[in-house]
Amino acid sequence: xxxxxxxxxxxxxxxxxxxxxxxxxxxxxxxxxxxxxxxxxxxxxxxxxxxxxxxxxxxxxxxxxxxxxxxxxxxxxxxxxxxxxxxxxxxxxxxxxxxxxxxxxxxxxxxxxxxxxxxxxxxxxxxxxxxxxxxxxxxxxxxxxxxxxxxx
Numbered sequence: 001x002x003x004x005x006x007x008x009x010x011x012x013x014x015x016x017x018x019x020x021x022x023x024x025x026x027x028x029x030x031x032x033x034x035x036x037x038x039x040x041x042x043x044x045x046x047x048x049x050x051x052x053x054x055x056x057x058x059x060x061x062x063x064x065x066x067x068x069x070x071x072x073x074x075x076x077x078x079x080x081x082x083x084x085x086x087x088x089x090x091x092x093x094x095x096x097x098x099x100x101x102x103x104x105x106x107x108x109x110x111x112x113x114x115x116x117x118x119x120x121x122x123x124x125x126x127x128x129x130x131x132x133x134x135x136x137x138x139x140x141x142x143x144x145x146x147x148x149x150x151x152x
Contacts, residue, residue, distance in 0.1 A: 024120075034061070034066055037059055110147055
């Protein structure tokens, strides 16, 4: 289910509540050049040597923004991975794009990023409420910290 947000000038600054699935959908749409694909649930996992045949359903796609707009936004987000808050998640030698985010009082921390063929969204927070994360293993958690830290 998608979150309905009321259009206001401050919406672009992240003033509305969204889910990790909402964020993943937005960034995967940018990665696909402006084509939105309705998310599908994984119904089955097949292990090596096991039977194949997951029922993925039918993909529903729709162009929602012009390709040139997606390309422009992607260029800005590529720069963020090289010189901004996304540097901790940048994979050297890869073209990637992404954005971090932190809510008031460090209650939620985000990173959403993508390559031309893969999107990932990381959210850190407490599902039960807005609890500040000032001391998680001795540090305050914000988007550029743990959510956007690449491990080797």
